[in-house]
Every structure is written in structure tokens, then in C-alpha cells.
Amino acid sequence: MQEAGIRQSLTSIIPKIEAIVGREHVTTAVEDLLCYAYDATNRHCRPDAVAFPANTDEVSDILRLANEHRFFVVPRGAGTGMTGGALAVQGGLVMVMTRFSRILTIDTDNLVAEVEPGVITGHFQEVVEGKGLFYPPDPSSASYCTLGGNVAECAGGPRAVKYGVTRDYVLGLEVVLPSGEIIRTGVRTAKGVVGYDLTRLMVGSEGTLGVITKIVLRLFPFPEVVRTLSVVFSRIQDAVRTVCEIIRSGVVPRTVEYMDQAAIRCVEDYLNLGLPVDAGAMLLIEVDGSLSAVETAISDLTDICKNCGAYQVHVASSAQEAKDLWRARQAISPALFRLGPDKINEDIVVPRNRIPDMVEWIDDLRKRTGLTIVTFGHAGDGNIHFNIMLDRRDREILEKAESAVEELFRQTIALGGTISGEHGVGITKAPYIGMEIGSAELALMKRIKAVFDPNGILNPGKIF
Amino acid sequence: MQEAGIRQSLTSIIPKIEAIVGREHVTTAVEDLLCYAYDATNRHCRPDAVAFPANTDEVSDILRLANEHRFFVVPRGAGTGMTGGALAVQGGLVMVMTRFSRILTIDTDNLVAEVEPGVITGHFQEVVEGKGLFYPPDPSSASYCTLGGNVAECAGGPRAVKYGVTRDYVLGLEVVLPSGEIIRTGVRTAKGVVGYDLTRLMVGSEGTLGVITKIVLRLFPFPEVVRTLSVVFSRIQDAVRTVCEIIRSGVVPRTVEYMDQAAIRCVEDYLNLGLPVDAGAMLLIEVDGSLSAVETAISDLTDICKNCGAYQVHVASSAQEAKDLWRARQAISPALFRLGPDKINEDIVVPRNRIPDMVEWIDDLRKRTGLTIVTFGHAGDGNIHFNIMLDRRDREILEKAESAVEELFRQTIALGGTISGEHGVGITKAPYIGMEIGSAELALMKRIKAVFDPNGILNPGKIF
Numbered sequence: 001m002q003e004a005g006i007r008q009s010l011t012s013i014i015p016k017i018e019a020i021v022g023r024e025h026v027t028t029a030v031e032d033l034l035c036y037a038y039d040a041t042n043r044h045c046r047p048d049a050v051a052f053p054a055n056t057d058e059v060s061d062i063l064r065l066a067n068e069h070r071f072f073v074v075p076r077g078a079g080t081g082m083t084g085g086a087l088a089v090q091g092g093l094v095m096v097m098t099r100f101s102r103i104l105t106i107d108t109d110n111l112v113a114e115v116e117p118g119v120i121t122g123h124f125q126e127v128v129e130g131k132g133l134f135y136p137p138d139p140s141s142a143s144y145c146t147l148g149g150n151v152a153e154c155a156g157g158p159r160a161v162k163y164g165v166t167r168d169y170v171l172g173l174e175v176v177l178p179s180g181e182i183i184r185t186g187v188r189t190a191k192g193v194v195g196y197d198l199t200r201l202m203v204g205s206e207g208t209l210g211v212i213t214k215i216v217l218r219l220f221p222f223p224e225v226v227r228t229l230s231v232v233f234s235r236i237q238d239a240v241r242t243v244c245e246i247i248r249s250g251v252v253p254r255t256v257e258y259m260d261q262a263a264i265r266c267v268e269d270y271l272n273l274g275l276p277v278d279a280g281a282m283l284l285i286e287v288d289g290s291l292s293a294v295e296t297a298i299s300d301l302t303d304i305c306k307n308c309g310a311y312q313v314h315v316a317s318s319a320q321e322a323k324d325l326w327r328a329r330q331a332i333s334p335a336l337f338r339l340g341p342d343k344i345n346e347d348i349v350v351p352r353n354r355i356p357d358m359v360e361w362i363d364d365l366r367k368r369t370g371l372t373i374v375t376f377g378h379a380g381d382g383n384i385h386f387n388i389m390l391d392r393r394d395r396e397i398l399e400k401a402e403s404a405v406e407e408l409f410r411q412t413i414a415l416g417g418t419i420s421g422e423h424g425v426g427i428t429k430a431p432y433i434g435m436e437i438g439s440a441e442l443a444l445m446k447r448i449k450a451v452f453d454p455n456g457i458l459n460p461g462k463i464f
Numbered sequence: 465m466q467e468a469g470i471r472q473s474l475t476s477i478i479p480k481i482e483a484i485v486g487r488e489h490v491t492t493a494v495e496d497l498l499c500y501a502y503d504a505t506n507r508h509c510r511p512d513a514v515a516f517p518a519n520t521d522e523v524s525d526i527l528r529l530a531n532e533h534r535f536f537v538v539p540r541g542a543g544t545g546m547t548g549g550a551l552a553v554q555g556g557l558v559m560v561m562t563r564f565s566r567i568l569t570i571d572t573d574n575l576v577a578e579v580e581p582g583v584i585t586g587h588f589q590e591v592v593e594g595k596g597l598f599y600p601p602d603p604s605s606a607s608y609c610t611l612g613g614n615v616a617e618c619a620g621g622p623r624a625v626k627y628g629v630t631r632d633y634v635l636g637l638e639v640v641l642p643s644g645e646i647i648r649t650g651v652r653t654a655k656g657v658v659g660y661d662l663t664r665l666m667v668g669s670e671g672t673l674g675v676i677t678k679i680v681l682r683l684f685p686f687p688e689v690v691r692t693l694s695v696v697f698s699r700i701q702d703a704v705r706t707v708c709e710i711i712r713s714g715v716v717p718r719t720v721e722y723m724d725q726a727a728i729r730c731v732e733d734y735l736n737l738g739l740p741v742d743a744g745a746m747l748l749i750e751v752d753g754s755l756s757a758v759e760t761a762i763s764d765l766t767d768i769c770k771n772c773g774a775y776q777v778h779v780a781s782s783a784q785e786a787k788d789l790w791r792a793r794q795a796i797s798p799a800l801f802r803l804g805p806d807k808i809n810e811d812i813v814v815p816r817n818r819i820p821d822m823v824e825w826i827d828d829l830r831k832r833t834g835l836t837i838v839t840f841g842h843a844g845d846g847n848i849h850f851n852i853m854l855d856r857r858d859r860e861i862l863e864k865a866e867s868a869v870e871e872l873f874r875q876t877i878a879l880g881g882t883i884s885g886e887h888g889v890g891i892t893k894a895p896y897i898g899m900e901i902g903s904a905e906l907a908l909m910k911r912i913k914a915v916f917d918p919n920g921i922l923n924p925g926k927i928f
Binding site (some may be wrong): 028043071088107108111112132152153156160164165167168177181182183184185187188189190191194195196197198200201203204205209220222224230240244245247248249250252261266267289290292293296349350351352353374378380381382383416417418419420421422424430433436437438440441442445446447449453463464 | 498545558572573574575576582596617618620624625628629631632641645646648651652653655657658659660661662664665667668673674684685686688700708711712713716734753754756757760761808813814815816817841844845846847880881882883884886887888889893896897900901902904905906908909912913915916927928
């Protein structure tokens with residue numbers, strides 16, 4: 001979908017972009033373009049140029065230029081997105097936000113921080129932890145993804161069970177609109193309801209409504225105690241039933257992650273951590289809070305798990321042991337490539353009590369299709385990461401996989417779920433958005449997009 | 465501000481409205497119009513007619529008719545709003561949503577409920593409590609306000625310190641757009657990021673972007689234990705300093721309410737509960753969670769309060785005693801009318817550590833102006849309810865009060881705050897919105913309004 005009046009080449013505009021950000025912060029060298037051509041979807045879209053602005057005015061000037069000369073601008077953080085949000089699918093200028101790397105304030109009195117969008121999420125977490133504070137959202141890519149990307153995609157992570165997702169932490173933003181206008185949204189206080197909620201409209205808008213240049217984030221006090229439990233089951237059905245029982249019981253763990261047998265075996269093969277390769281499934285549960293509250297929770301959780309058929313409930317006895325367990329969880333994504341050179345990764349959510357149905361359905365799909373399917377994810381939220389490992393060059397398998405994904409989405413919607421829990425729509429799910437969102441709603445979203453970006457210069461081809 | 469082409473009288477349209485909702489559900493009788501002419505601002509705007517639709521299609525048909533014949537429609541819940549959101553300031557049809565009174569589902573497995581907007585908040589809380597669940601938002605008007613109104617205004621309440629505001633509980637909505645189109649937003653699951661966040665755009669939009677006809681709400685397990693503490697200080701400055709110390713300590717009470725001396729005396733005079741009328745200020749603190757966690761929190765809080773100069777820290781020993789303390793808190797608003805026949809009520813928020821500055825500034829304002837000023841509110845959020853009691857017929861005092869409010873807002877913004885924490889903008893704060901929101905942001909909001917409501921038929925004259 002090429003917008004009317006959008007230019008194909010940036011060559012004549014480069015000097016103007018250089019005049020804005022400085023010659024050393026623009027590149028058109030092929031080797032550089034290739035570096036900014038991909039994201040975690042492993043698709044490649046070579047931009048025409050890459051610019052690295054350093055402040056809000058530079059972002060604004062670039063966007064004004066883009067409207068004047070009608071070229072596409074694609075904002076980008078660390079490129080760790082799972083649905084192609086940062087890909088220049090129609091060429092144009094990739095605007096890399098990594099020079100916006102300052103933590104501007106950490107207000108320990110009011111539990112609020114102001115940051116630039118290029119700050120690495122994991123770095124920010126370490127810095128606030130050093131001040132006794134806690135920023136809960138923890139996408140698996142936390143050690144290299146940026147807070148700006150997290151806001152644009154509304155990133156989640158294991159701790160969402162108790163602490164919610166990025167949306168729940170963004171109090172306010174500074175945004176450069178596609179027109180180049182600079183706006184400030186939201187508040188720097190605990191509450192605020194003045195005017196329409198532009199803040200949450202920006203969160204999860206996948207870089208299509210504006211470029212985020214500052215973020216005001218809410219923080220929590222760092223929890224006194226954190227404990228990790230690994231729970232092993234013979235049967236996956238027992239594991240997922242346990243998840244429902246935990247939520248129903250009123251205990252609120254901060255994470256309830258699950259790995260199926262294929263995921264366990266894959267990671268064990270990769271890291272040799274001594275994982276139970278004959279288990280049907282494993283849960284990785286974390287609880288936090290005061291020492292007494294955590295002890296009570298562990299005892300309650302142990303009972304629930306055993307009653308649901310767990311044959312091993314183990315509380316990590318040291319920080320190192322807990323770290324190893326999380327290392328296993330975080331290694332799933334890379335380890336999967338032992339099963340095939342390419343991955344189709346989906347991120348569906350169903351109501352928590354429908355996870356057993358979904359798991360059963362996936363098992364049947366695996367049998368029916370013979371595809372290599374691995375599932376793991378944030379079971380406490382009903383959020384399942386569904387992976388098909390394959391070689392994309394095998395056309396027959398690829399077609400089978402694509403049709404399996406479509407079936408998966410239909411089943412997800414049938415169970416009352418959503419086709420994206422925390423990865424967004426981007427380009428990979430755009431073909432399926434109509435399964436979940438009706439035509440009136442999509443038309444409304446497109447009209448909102450047109451209000452923000454009348455010339456369609458910002459991040460084209462995404463979402464719809 | 466009269467929109468172009470909007471009619472002044474509904475007389476000829478009434479039969480068409482009757483055809484939609486039934487003759488018995490439309491009225492133009494003066495005594496009925498007067499009943500729907502006011503809200504908690506105590507201002508009166510007589511509508512031309514009042515209709516009581518019972519389902520989504522009827523709402524849709526009325527809005528289509530309004531576009532065809534160009535008349536104003538003002539949606540209304542229980543009329544408990546504090547800023548005039550439900551007032552027909554330019555006449556037209558008031559659409560009362562109280563017949564949408566069904567709790568459709570309470571899903572105890574997934575901790576989700578689906579309700580109609582006319583359900584009374586307090587009733588909903590009781591019903592979910594009966595199933596061991598908890599809906600935390602607790603506006604003071606909970607026993608008569610509606611969930612639809614809560615969503616439209618993004619209502620808060622004392623428990624926001626720990627549990628957030630209405631926004632944090634709305635997973636999805638069914639909305640009739642001003643055009644009459646019916647849309648469904650959001651998800652029925654714990655997570656979801658597909659398309660723009662229309663759900664949060666609707667929350668707090670004060671009935672200007674659409675009429676809410678269904679609400680999907682997130683629930684929590686009901687807390688095991690709740691305890692209430694009353695803490696008494698000689699000096700208000702010590703009380704507000706205590707609030708900062710509590711938040712900084714990492715203890716997270718669910719409420720930290722404060723009452724100044726004027727509020728204490730006023731309530732005592734009204735209810736004779738034995739409140740400490742010589743105290744400079746009182747804090748009402750509530751903690752919830754497991755028994756052990758609550759006990760630890762009470763001990764920590766007692767230490768903090770005493771170290772900050774509290775001369776009495778009392779833990780309510782029975783549910784009845786706790787209820788009496790809350791009765792005192794909830795009686796402030798009605799009790800204030802002992803100090804004057806009219807009330808100007810404002811709802812500002814400052815960063816928590818600026819409350820001492822704000823309280824000092826208000827004290828100075830009281831001395832400078834001689835106005836009867838009473839403050840109380842959600843100190844744990846930095847959210848202060850500022851009240852001037854007066855007789856509006858006294859023009860001199862009224863002018864002095866209005867200028868004091870303007871000064872208050874300027875000071876709030878200067879301290880990094882917001883002019884509305886949980887009451888919205890409506891008509892009472894509309895003249896001041898430009899103090900907080902810039903012209904680019906306001907222009908963007910107006911363009912969004914135009915996308916939703918091109919003919920300007922829905923709830924005109926509000927926010928901006």
C-alpha cells in the first residue's frame with residue numbers, strides 16, 4: 001500500500017536531514033541500512049536512509065521535512081519488536097531513537113521517573129533498584145529493548161500477572177506528532193483526568209501516531225522479598241488447571257510462567273541445567289512482598305500445586321538457583337532455533353480458565369499437521385506464546401504453518417481471546433486484525449490515524 | 465457556544481423518540497425536566513426532554529435521530545458528577561441510562577465482570593463481594609453513582625493509593641458512537657494490544673465521545689483482612705509530612721485520607737462521633753492483605769506516624785468502629801453545608817511531596833481572603849479536595865471565591881500538579897483547562913472529538 005504522493009527516493013533530501021541532525025548522524029551506506037533493516041521478526045526491509053536525532057526539536061524538524069517533501073519516517077528503538085513495528089516496509093527514513101538515552105529524573109519521594117525513550121529497560125530497572133525502587137514491566141528483551149519501544153508496543157512480560165503491563169506505568173509523555181508539533185500528555189502526579197487520554201492512546205499505537213521523546217513513569221518501592229518456585233507436572237493439563245486454581249484462590253503471584261515438554265527439552269539440550277525432560281510441563285512461579293506474606297503465599301501455592309497433581313514443587317534456595325530457573329525460561333526463544341532455522345511466533349491470550357482448552361486444541365493441531373509446535377508463556381495472564389519452528393524455504397511446510405496460525409487465531413477468538421497480548425499487530429498480524437476488530441472500529445481507528453497524520457508519513461503499512 | 469444548525473426545540477421530534485423507547489419512557493413534563501436538570505455541582509440546566517432507553521439499539525436509534533434532526537443528546541447516569549458533565553447546558557435531550565441496570569456476568573474463574581452502565585457502583589461491589597471478589601474503585605458517591613458515570617469521568621476514591629482509579633479496571637466497552645454506530649473496544653482477557661486503545665480514550669471522556677452501553681471490568685480477590693487506623697496530629701504540617709514518609713517507606717496502605725481542622729469540626733458538629741475537634745488534622749489510613757502482612761504494616765505505620773509527631777494512633781478494634789470512622793469521612797461533603805449554603809468544590813492533585821507546600825499556601829490564602837475554606841481528601845495520591853463554603857448571592861464573596869479558585873489552579877500547576885484528579889473538567893473547570901493543557905494538545909483533542917461526533921450532537925459545551 002503506497003500512499004499517494006510519497007516519494008521513492010530520499011537522495012535529494014539527505015542534505016536537509018544532515019542539516020538538522022548533523023552529517024555524522026545520517027547514513028545511507030548500504031552496510032548501515034542493512035543494520036536497521038530488520039527486527040525480531042527476522043524480516044528485512046531496507047530503508048533509504050537512517051538518522052539518529054538527539055533531541056525533540058530535531059525529531060520535530062525531521063517530521064516537518066517529511067510532510068513538506070512527503071517521505072516516510074519509521075521510528076525505531078532497539079529493533080526487538082516481534083511484529084515488525086520498526087520495519088521500513090515502504091522504505092523511507094528510519095529514525096533511530098537510541099541517542100535519547102538519558103534518565104532525566106528519579107523522584108524517590110513521589111515514585112516517579114522521567115526518561116528519554118532510548119533508555120534500555122533493564123538498565124533503567126537496575127538504576128531505580130539502586131534507589132530502592134521497582135519498575136515492574138519485564139519483557140524478555142529487557143536487557144536490550146528500549147523504554148520508548150516498550151511504550152509504543154505496550155510491552156508486557158511475566159510480572160504482568162500482578163503488576164500489569166507498560167500501559168499501567170506511563171503517567172505522561174512528550175510526543176512529536178507526525179506534523180512536527182510537540183505535545184505533552186498526561187500528568188506527573190498519581191492521578192489526573194483533564195481532557196482526553198492522549199497518553200494511553202499513544203501507548204500501544206506502534207509508532208503510527210507520533211514519536212515519543214519523553215516518558216513519565218510510575219515506580220513502586222522495591223519488594224522486600226522475592227521467591228521463585230519451580231513446579232513439575234507429568235501432564236500439561238494438570239499444569240494449566242493449576243494456573244486457574246491459583247488465580248481463583250486469591251494468592252497473587254507476580255509471575256506464573258509455563259513451559260511445555262518441547263520447550264523444556266529444547267532448553268535443556270541448549271543449556272544443560274538439569275531440567276526435568278520427561279515432565280509434561282513446568283510452571284515457574286514467583287511471589288514477592290513482605291517476608292511473612294511471601295512465606296504464606298509459598299505454603300498456599302505448594303498446597304494448590306500438589307492438589308492439582310504436581311509431582312515436584314521446589315522453592316529456589318538461593319538467588320543463583322532462582323537466576324538459573326529464569327535463565328531457562330529466557331533461553332526458550334533462542335533455544336528453539338535448534339528445532340528449525342525459522343520461527344513463527346504468535347502471542348495469543350485467552351481467558352485464564354480456557355487455557356486447558358487451548359492447550360488441548362494446540363495438541364490436536366500438532367498431531368493433525370505434524371508441525372513442530374512449542375508453547376510457553378505467561379499462563380497467569382492466559383497469554384501463550386505459540387511457536388512453529390520450520391524452514392521457510394520449504395514452501396509446503398510454510399503454507400501449512402501459515403494456515404495453522406490462521407486456525408490458531410480463529411480458535412483464540414472463539415474462546416473469547418485476543419490475537420495479541422503484548423507484541424502488537426505491526427505487519428505480521430495486520431492481515432488478521434479483522435478477525436478481532438470490526439469494520440466500524442477499524443474505520444474509527446483509521447480516522448484517528450488521519451487526524452494525527454494527515455499525510456500518512458509516519459510508520460506506514462502497520463496495524464491496518 | 466451554540467453549534468451551527470442545532471435546533472432549539474424538540475417538540476416535533478418527541479413522537480419519533482417515543483417510537484424508539486416507548487411513550488412511557490420519554491417525558492417533557494416540567495416536574496420531570498427539573499429532576500434531570502441538576503447534578504452535584506448544584507447548577508441547573510433544564511433539558512427539553514428526557515428519555516430512558518433500555519438497550520443498545522434504542523441508544524443507537526436516538527443518536528441517529530439526533531444527527532438527522534440535529535438535536536443535542538446528553539447522557540446521564542445518577543447525576544452525581546462534580547463538574548457538570550451530565551448537565552444539558554445547551555438544552556436538548558437528556559438520555560438517562562439507569563434502565564441499563566443489569567450485571568450481565570461475574571466470571572469468578574477469570575476475575576472479570578460484564579455490566580451495564582446504569583448499575584450502581586456500591587451495589588456491584590456488594591454483589592461481587594458475595595462471590596469473594598473485590599471491585600476497588602470507591603468514589604464517595606458509591607451508594608448512588610453508576611458504573612457508567614464512573615467510567616465516563618474516570619472516578620477515583622480513597623483506595624486509589626493502592627488500587628488505582630476506574631481506568632485501571634476497564635478492560636473493554638460497548639459504546640454507541642455519536643453517529644449511532646455500535647462499537648466494541650478492548651478485550652475480555654487480562655492483556656491485549658490490538659489496534660488503538662479506544663477503551664482508555666473513552667474512559668474519562670465525560671460523555672462527549674460516545675454513550676457507554678456495556679462495561680467489562682477487572683476484579684480482584686477480596687482481601688483477607690482490612691484494618692482502619694485513625695491518626696491525630698496537632699499540626700496539619702506534621703500530618704501531610706507523614707503521608708510522604710509513608711509512601712517513601714514502601715508500605716502501601718490502600719487509603720491515606722486526611723481531614724483538616726475545619727473538616728473535623730464540621731463533621732463532629734453534624735454527627736457527634738467524638739472526633740478530636742482540637743486536632744490540627746487527622747489521617748484515616750486503611751491497610752489490607754493477608755493477616756500477617758496487615759499486622760506488619762500497622763506496626764510500621766504506627767512507628768512512622770509517631771515519629772512524625774502524631775499524638776494518637778488508634779487501630780479500629782471492630783468493624784463498627786471502622787465504619788464510624790469512614791462515616792465521618794463520608795459525611796464531610798454534606799456536613800460542610802453547615803458553613804454556608806453553597807459550595808465551590810475543587811479537586812486538585814500535586815506531587816505527594818508538595819502537599820505540605822500546598823497546605824501552607826492554602827492556609828495563607830484563607831488568611832488573605834477571609835474565605836471559609838475546608839480541605840480534605842486523598843492525601844496518599846496528593847489529591848486534595850478544596851472547598852469554599854459561601855452564599856452565592858453575596859456577589860462580593862462569590863467574586864473573591866472565584867478568584868481564589870483561579871489562584872489555586874495556578875499554584876497547583878506551579879507545583880507540578882493537575883487541576884482535576886478524579887472529577888473531570890465538565891463545565892466548571894472548562895474555563896481553566898488552558899492553564900494545564902497547551903493549545904496544540906487542545907486542538908488535537910478537538911479534532912478527535914470531531915472524528916467521533918462530526919455534527920457536535922453529543923454532550924456539547926463540556927471540557928473545552
